[in-house]
Amino acid sequence: MSKLQLEYEPKSAWEAFASDEHRKAMNELAADYVKFLSECKTERLVMDYVRERIVEAGFKDDFGGARVFRFNRNKTCFLARKGRRPLSEGYRLVGAHADCPRLDLKQRPLYEDLDICLAKTHYYGGIRKYQWLTIPLALHGTVVKKSGETVTVCIGEDMSDPVFTITDLLPHLAYKEVVKKVEDAFEAEKLNVVLGQSPVLSADDGEEKAKEPFKRMVLEILHNRYGIEEADFLSAEMQAVPAGPARFVGLDESMIGGYGQDDRSSVFCALEALLAEPEPEYCQIVLFWDKEEIGSEGATGAKSYFFEYCMEELVEAWEPGARLSAVLMNGSALSADVSAAMDPDYKDVYEPLNAARLGYGPCFNKFTGHRGKVGANDAHPDFIGWLRSIFDGADIPWHMSELGKVDAGGGGTVAKFLAVYGMDVIDVGVPVLSMHSPFELTSKADIYACILAFREFLKR
Incomplete structure (x- = not known):
């Protein structure tokens, strides 16, 4: 009889992906990611990259089709792929932002x-x-x-x-x-x-x-x-x-250093996941926004009605007669944004039990906000339990985190702007060292694990 597992410890992504097959795939994706970071230094360049990839995959600016896209001022992008089930039965959404400090x-x-x-x-x-x-x-x-x-x-x-x-x-x-x-x-x-x-x-x-x-x-x-x-x-x-390209960091080339990983790492992971899962059970939606770093304001930020307008057109094309409000409420979403990895030189601003760790896969933040969760979405436990079953069942390493000690600071994401529609949403992304600096650090094991996690979410 197997021993009952009462204690919890997050799994190392390096140990979970120790096989030659995983390491080969990880290294190939890491090389693609370094190239992406090096070439996509602005949100417009990110959108150019996204457009090239999705057109090649058969997406069209025609909501009558099964794979659709819509760009807004070449700074914001809406992508959708029809699932086997009707849109009114739900959708899986991953949203990230392409702007950077x-x-x-x-x-x-x-x-x-x-x-x-x-x-x-x-x-x-x-x-x-x-x-x-x-x-x-x-x-x-x-x-x-x-x-x-x-x-x-x-x-x-x-x-x-x-x-x-x-x-x-x-x-x-x-x-x-x-x-x-x-x-x-x-x-x-x-x-x-x-x-x-x-x-x-x-x-x-x-x-x-x-x-x-x-x-x-x-x-x-x-x-x-x-x-x-x-x-x-x-x-x-x-x-x-x-100036200059992103680079592998460390003698073992285990990390990736470069500008703009908050939040272009999430853009890369979400796009790779979408393109790798072409036959979903539920409708897949991927959103890339602008202006998150300055409060998601303006016509291209998450506070705009761009998402709602696209959904209105999608419902009219795919399921005429369905009520838009009911469709919006029936979704499940990942607010794809990075988190602050615990820094060995600045441990004093983190709470170790609930801090993000480099090399342990994507980290989920039940809430963000600051001092008393002000401005947070605060995800529901039943949604988190469902996600646990998905990722644990697929042997994908992940862990939970929060942004520093309770009184040390805080931050926000686009999660609350999706939550207003009544959908379930939680923040998730790779841990980052030196966030918002000109040279941010991530682990290539985390990038790989994050892509697999997004794939699992989008195909379920």
Whole structure:
């Protein structure tokens, strides 16, 4: 007779996937993930990647079909695949966000000072400002001219490109700064990106000298390369992000380091899971949003009615006569977002029994919010019990977590914006070290386990 298992310990994903077959699949997916992170530095680039993959898989922008998609301003995406059961009997939804913390160029960014051309920025999302100083940066953006022409800008990713940076004060002159609070020592208005340091030279024929020759040189380079003028920045979205590719980390190449893993790891895992499960029992829905890092506001955030509009059209096409409210309430959803892995150097802000751990598979957060669960969804136990049976039955390692000690801080996700429709929803994603930094860390075992978990959820 087997011994009764009374105690609980989460399973290591490395032990669960020790076979050669699992390790081979894990390494292949990790290589694809590194490529995805390296190429998809903005939400628009993520949407371009998603569109290419789903069109290849037979999805169409036609809700009369069985595999459908709808994009909103190339920043938000709705994907759905018909199941064997009617839509009114339920659906399985995975939702993630494609935006990440970064530095946005202001609408009038360019100026020169001390013979240097710089660009003013406004940070997007929660960053620790000092982490963005003295690192190589790339510029990505979309410029829309008055004519309506759209220009895509990318400088700093190719090895032949120059990169950009933000300067910092040398330690010899920083005696006052080192005693300041971090929030006071690093001012947002000083996050100015260095663009150039050579002037436009006056012509010999008496041409008038440029008032700002260093800024003028940068403008001429941009015009020669992209055909844009300074006024075009008024109708542009320009982002400064860490330059260069994602990399494997560690002598054993067990981890993945790179920018934007919160929350593009969830986008990658959800898309891979959807494409790998083409014959579901229930309708599959995958949603990718924008603006989560600034509260899910705006026309492309989770607070918009984009999801509801798509569902209304889907019900009309797939099951005319079904009540939209009843369909929405009958869904089950995973709010796919990362969690903070316990850091060995900062254990004091975590509660070890309920902290996410690198290498133990995706972590589920019953609630997020802050200090007393304020702003949380707080998933129901019957839904969690159902998920336990699914993942344990498929031998997929996973664990439960919360975001730090009760009074240490907190955070939020899109879960509560799905819960308003009455569906069951819980937060789940891979654990991340150095979250919101220019170089976040994940375990490739967790990425693999998360894909398998999403697959299991979407096919049930």
